[in-house]
Amino acid sequence: MLNLLALNHLGWRSFFQQQLSLDELEECSVARVMEHHRSSYELMSNEGSMPLPATPNYPAMTVGDWVLLDREHRLIRLLERQSLFSRKAAGSRVTAQLIAANVDTVFIVCSMNQDFSLNRIERYLALAHEADVEPVIVLTKADLCDEPEQYVEQVRQLDSLLMVEAVNALDISSVEVLIPIAFSKSFS
């Protein structure tokens, strides 16, 4: 039987649970891919971490993926992803290189000084949208900047619904505003 409380902390959601049959809920276990090595994956489940040796017939998996395992911790199947960051592999037109799966929120960080670039923020926003991941723009060095509002306004012009936070990254009480945003998708 799945220990849902522990799994929720690993990012388990109803979206994944709905992919399991009642028998699978009773008989199997689920785990999340934490690391991807050359010949194995490192998984985390509510029983702790465990290696999964890679075999050629496995589907392509990446960090963040959820897998269904049998009692002997063998792979039954890869669960459908809620989101996926990938890029075209170098030198290949067809193979995608998987970067991370099932990310809820991505923070796009840019400092409010001469390095500030609306174009760069837009490029990252496009990647987030392509991946189906909620973007949050984090503008740093608010303490060194005369008019942080002016930068926030520029970003808002891209998309009025976009979440934008101006912070002093060196001040915990300032960065704290990001905590509820990071966890807003948990337990849903």
Ligand SMILES: Nc1nc2c(ncn2[C@@H]2O[C@H](COP(=O)(O)OP(=O)(O)O)[C@@H](O)[C@H]2O)c(=O)[nH]1
């Ligand atoms: N005062 C202040 N310093 C910061 C802030 N964010 C980063 N730094 C410092 O700036 C330096 C470069 O940090 P980094 O995060 O790479 O910022 P970047 O300049 O945008 O690349 C480091 O010494 C950080 O400690 C901030 O919000 N306020």
Ligand SMILES: [Mg+2]
């Ligand atoms: Mg830097």
